[in-house]
Amino acid sequence: MSLAVKDLSTASSSSVKIIPLQHPDSTSSDPHCHSIPFNDFFSRWKAKIKRMTFFDWIDTIFPCFLWIRTYRWHQYFKLDLMAGITVGIMLVPQQAMSYARLAGLQPIYGLYSSFVPVFVYAVFGSSRQLAVGPVALVSLLVSNALGGIVDPSEELYTELAILLALLVGIFECIMGFLRLGWLIRFISHSVISGFTTASAVVIGLSQLKYFLGYSVSRSSKIMPVIESIIAGADQFKWPPFLLGSTILVILLVMKHVGKAKKELQFVRAAGPLTGLALGTMIAKVFHPPSITLVGDIPQGLPKFSFPKSFDHAKSLLPTSALITGVAILESVGIAKALAAKNRYELDSNSELFGLGVANIFGSLFSAYPTTGSFSRSAVNSESEAKTGLSGLVTGIIIGCSLLFLTPMFKFIPQCALAAIVISAVSGLVDYEGAIFLWRVDKRDFTLWTITSTTTLFFGIEIGVLIGVGFSLAFVIHESANPHIAVLGRLPGTTVYRNMKQYPEAYTYSGIVIVRIDAPIYFANISYIKDRLREYEVAIDKHTSKGPDMERIYFVILEMSPVTYIDSSAVEALKDLYEEYKTRGIQLAISNPNKEVLLTLARAGIVELIGKEWFFVRVHDAVQVCVHYVNTPTDVEESSKSSLWRRSGAKNSPS
Numbered sequence: 001m002s003l004a005v006k007d008l009s010t011a012s013s014s015s016v017k018i019i020p021l022q023h024p025d026s027t028s029s030d031p032h033c034h035s036i037p038f039n040d041f042f043s044r045w046k047a048k049i050k051r052m053t054f055f056d057w058i059d060t061i062f063p064c065f066l067w068i069r070t071y072r073w074h075q076y077f078k079l080d081l082m083a084g085i086t087v088g089i090m091l092v093p094q095q096a097m098s099y100a101r102l103a104g105l106q107p108i109y110g111l112y113s114s115f116v117p118v119f120v121y122a123v124f125g126s127s128r129q130l131a132v133g134p135v136a137l138v139s140l141l142v143s144n145a146l147g148g149i150v151d152p153s154e155e156l157y158t159e160l161a162i163l164l165a166l167l168v169g170i171f172e173c174i175m176g177f178l179r180l181g182w183l184i185r186f187i188s189h190s191v192i193s194g195f196t197t198a199s200a201v202v203i204g205l206s207q208l209k210y211f212l213g214y215s216v217s218r219s220s221k222i223m224p225v226i227e228s229i230i231a232g233a234d235q236f237k238w239p240p241f242l243l244g245s246t247i248l249v250i251l252l253v254m255k256h257v258g259k260a261k262k263e264l265q266f267v268r269a270a271g272p273l274t275g276l277a278l279g280t281m282i283a284k285v286f287h288p289p290s291i292t293l294v295g296d297i298p299q300g301l302p303k304f305s306f307p308k309s310f311d312h313a314k315s316l317l318p319t320s321a322l323i324t325g326v327a328i329l330e331s332v333g334i335a336k337a338l339a340a341k342n343r344y345e346l347d348s349n350s351e352l353f354g355l356g357v358a359n360i361f362g363s364l365f366s367a368y369p370t371t372g373s374f375s376r377s378a379v380n381s382e383s384e385a386k387t388g389l390s391g392l393v394t395g396i397i398i399g400c401s402l403l404f405l406t407p408m409f410k411f412i413p414q415c416a417l418a419a420i421v422i423s424a425v426s427g428l429v430d431y432e433g434a435i436f437l438w439r440v441d442k443r444d445f446t447l448w449t450i451t452s453t454t455t456l457f458f459g460i461e462i463g464v465l466i467g468v469g470f471s472l473a474f475v476i477h478e479s480a481n482p483h484i485a486v487l488g489r490l491p492g493t494t495v496y497r498n499m500k501q502y503p504e505a506y507t508y509s510g511i512v513i514v515r516i517d518a519p520i521y522f523a524n525i526s527y528i529k530d531r532l533r534e535y536e537v538a539i540d541k542h543t544s545k546g547p548d549m550e551r552i553y554f555v556i557l558e559m560s561p562v563t564y565i566d567s568s569a570v571e572a573l574k575d576l577y578e579e580y581k582t583r584g585i586q587l588a589i590s591n592p593n594k595e596v597l598l599t600l601a602r603a604g605i606v607e608l609i610g611k612e613w614f615f616v617r618v619h620d621a622v623q624v625c626v627h628y629v630n631t632p633t634d635v636e637e638s639s640k641s642s643l644w645r646r647s648g649a650k651n652s653p654s
Contacts, residue, residue, distance in 0.1 A: 018620035023611060024598050063126045063350060067387040076386040083385035084393025086269045087131050087376050091394060092401050093272040097294070097409070098417040098424070102203060103139035103368060104152035104218075105161055107294055107409065107417075110134050111402055112302040113165075113367035117358040118395035122388040125354035126346045127335035129385050131376035131394070132358055136425045137196060137330070138323055138369050140203050144220040144460050145319035149312065152218075156309060160316065163307040165370070166363035167320035172327060172356030179349045181328050186475060190437055190444040191467040192329050193430045194451030198463060200428035201456060203421065205229070210418035211244040213237030213290050222456045237290040243282060244415030247275040251423035265382050272420045279416030280408075292414045297406040301399060302365040322464060323369050327355055331372030338381055375424060447471060482518030484531045487558060487618065494619040496558070508545055510629045512536065513618060515558040522568035529576055536585070552585060554625040558618050560591040570603040577609055586628075588613045588621045 052060070059066050091114050100110025114133040121132040142161055143152075150156045175181060205225045209216035214235035217228035251271045258268020283291055332348045332355075339346035359369060380390060437445035450470055455463025485498040488505030496513060499505050507513070512535050516528060536552045565573075577587050587609055592600065597614070600606050606614065615621040 018623060019616040021611075021614050021616045023601065023606065023614070024594055060350070062123055063354065064123045064388055067128055071387060071389075077389070079384045079386050080389040081393055083380050083383035084390040085397065086266060086383045087380050087390065088394040088397030089273050090269040090271075090376060090379060091131075091133055092398065092405075093276045093412075093417075093420060097412070098272075098420045099134040099136060099139040100368075101414070101417055102136060102206070102421055103134070103142040103161065104147060105142075105158060105368060106297070108297050108406070109158065109161070109366060109368055111297075111398060111406075112365060113362060113370050115302065115367075115395060115398045115402065116365040117362040117367055117370045118391050118398065120361040121354055121358040122391040122395070124357040125388065125391075126351045127338055127372070128344070128387045129338040129342065129377060129381045129390075130331065130335045130351075130372045131380045131391065132331075132355070132372055133370050133376065134368070135330075135371055135373045136203055136421065136428065137199055137326055138371055140199055140206075140220065141319055141323055141326070141460060142368055143218070145316060147218050149315060159307070159309045160312055161368040162363050162366055163309055163313060164316050164320060164323075165359050165368050166307045167313060167316055168323045168327070168369045169356045169359030169361075169363060171320050171324040172352050172359060174356075175324065175328070176349045176351070176353030176356055181332065181348050181352055186472055187325070187329065187468055188444065188447060188471045188474075190433075190448040191451045191464075191471045193433045193437075194448040195455055195460075195464060195467060196428045197430050197434070197448075198452040198455035199460065200425040202460075203425045207418035207421050210292070210415040211241050213240045220459045239288040239290045240292075240413070240415040243279060243288075243291060243413060244419045247279055247416050248419040248422055250278070251275050251419060252426070255423060262382065265379070269379050269383075271423070275419060276412055276416055279413040279419075280411045283413045284411045294409055294412040294414065294417070297409050299403070299406045301402055302367075304364055305366065307363050318461065322461070323371070327371040328352060330374065331355060334372050334374055334377050338377060341381065342386075375427065443474065447474065476523070479518065480523045481527050482516065482524050484528065485515045485517065486535055487513040487515050489619075489622070494617070496618045496622075506545055508622060508626055508629065510551070510553040511556065511622065511625045512552050512554070513556045513558060513622065515561065517561045519564035520562055520569040520573075521564065521566040525569045525572040529572060532576070553629065554586050554588060555580065556588045556590055556618060556621045556625065558590045559596060560593070562592065562596055565596050565599050567603070570599065570605060573600075573605055574603075574608065577605075586613065586625075588615065588625065590615045590618045590621045 092111070097107035097110050100107050100113070103110075117132050121130075125132070142164060145164070146152070146157055146160050149160065175183075202220055202222060202225070205222065206216065206218070208229060212229070212232070212235075214232045214237070215228075216232070217224045219225055251274075254267050254271035254274065258265050258271070282288075283293060328348075332351050335351050336346055336348060355371060359367075362370060383390075434445065434448055437448055447467070447470055451463060451467030454466045458466075485500070486507075487496040488499040488502065488507045489496050490502060490505050497505055498515070499507070514532060514535055518524065520528060532555065536555065580587050589600075589609065592614070597606070613621075615624075
C-alpha cells in the first residue's frame, strides 16, 4: 500500500481536534534563554546578597545566633547540660585518647583535638546536635598518610598531623564558600559503605597488637597486617589478651543494652569510661609487666602555635582532599539527618564551612583533623540535645580533663584503649547494608564488593579511587544508555504508558510511540538512534489496531522527560529526520519543554520537521497520524505548512 501525507483541508470535510502547541519566539532576547549555568548561579547569589539584612549576615557568619535568640532556658538547658556531660564522658576515653593512638599520636593530642574544635564548631557550625572531634576513619587516614613520610616516634610526625588539620580546614572552607559540596554526590552510598567497612576491618586488626603483646606491621593493607600477626605468634602474651578481651566484651554488652532501651542510653555512653576504670584498676593493683601503659600525659590546656613543616604540604594535599570528602559524605550527611529529625533548616555548604573553621582554629592549638562523629552525634541526639550549648558543655569537660585529670591517665592500659577502638569501629562494618544491596540492587552490591575488596588488599587511596572510578563509570553508563520505552494506549483512556509495564496497552498500525527518559546529548544520541531503528523494525502486530501495515509510517517521540538537548543531539536529530524522510517515515514530537523546544527552533529543526508535527500531547499526535493511516492516497505530499488545520473535531481514534 502506498501512503502519502496530504492536506486535510482538501482530503476530507472532517478534521482532527487537538490542543495547539505554543511555540516560543526563537528570536527573543530573553536573558535566561542564553544564560550559562554559572551566570545563573552568580546572579541568584548577587540577588540573595542584596536582600540580606544585617541580622541575616550575622546568622550566616555565626549560625549559633539562630538558636541563641530563641533559646528557652527552662526547657532546653537541662537537656543540653545532660547531653553535653554524656558526650564528654564518652569522648575523653574513646574518641580522644583511643583515636589519637590510632592516628599514631600521643593521647594528649586526641584531647587537644576534642577541645578547641568543639568550641569553635559550636559558634560556626549549623548543626545543633553534631558532635565534633576525632573519628576512627580520619585517624586511620592520618596514620596511613603520615606513616609513609616519617616515623611516628619523631616530632615531625606530630607537626605534619597538625599541618594536615590546617589543610583540611582550608579545603572545607573553600568548598563551603564556593558551594561545591554537590561534587561528592557522584560517589554512591555503596562506595562509602564498602570503604568504611574495609577501613573498620583494617582498624580493628591494627589494634590487635595491644591485645597480643607484640608489635604488628603498620599498614592500611590487610595482608601485611595478617602476615605480621602470624609471624609474631611465638611472642604472644596472655595478660594483655585477657584484659583487653574482657574490656571489649563489657563494652559490647553495654553498647547493646544502651541501644536496646532508650532509658538506659547512659549505659552505652558510660561503657568506655567503665572499661578504662576497670583496666586502670587492674594495672595499678597487679602491675603486670606484659601490659603496656599510656604513660605520662602533659597537664594543661594547649598553647597557641602556628603549624610548621610547610615543605611537606604538597604531599599531604591528596589526603587533605580525601578527609574533606569524608567530612562531606559523613558529617554533613549526619548533620542534615539530625536537622530533619529536629525540624530546623541546615545548609550543607554552611555546615562544611563551619567544620573547616573548626579545623583551622584547632590546628593553631595542636589539634589533628576532626570531623563529625556518627556515634557521639547519635548519643547527643538521643540524649535530647536541643542546641549547640551541649557542645560547649562537652568542651568544658575536656578542658577540665586537661587541667586536672591527666595524671590519672598514666596507668591506663594500651589494650583498654584498643578495646574501645575495636568496639567503636565494629559498628562501621556494614554487613546489613551489603545484604540489603544484594537483595535490592546487584549492581550496587558489586560496587560495594569492589570497593571493600580493593581497600582491604590495595590500601585506602587505591580502594577509594577504584570505588569512585567504578561509581562514575556506572553513572556515565546510565547516562549514555538511557531508558527508552515504547508506549501504548491504555484501554478506555487517552493515557499512553510503557507497554512492558502495562501489557494491556495497545498500539496503532504503522505508528510507533517512543518515550526518551533522559536528557539527549552527545554521549547518548547514538544509543537512542540505534534503539529507534530497532523499534521501527520490531512491530508487534498482535497489539496493534487499525489497517494492517507492512511497515512503520510515523514515529512519535514523547519528549516530556527530556530536560536538555545539546548541539550534537540536534545535528543527529536532523540526520534522523532526513533518514526517515528517504524511507517515507514522518517524525512527530510530543510535549517538549520550553528550553528544548527553543533549542530545536534555533537549530532549524522545528522548521525542518514542520510546526504542525509538534504536539502538546501524545494523544494529539496519535490522532493526526491515525487520520493519515486511515485515509491513504497516492497524491504527492503537500507542503507541510498546510498539512492540517488545528480546528474542528471529528474522527478521534477509539
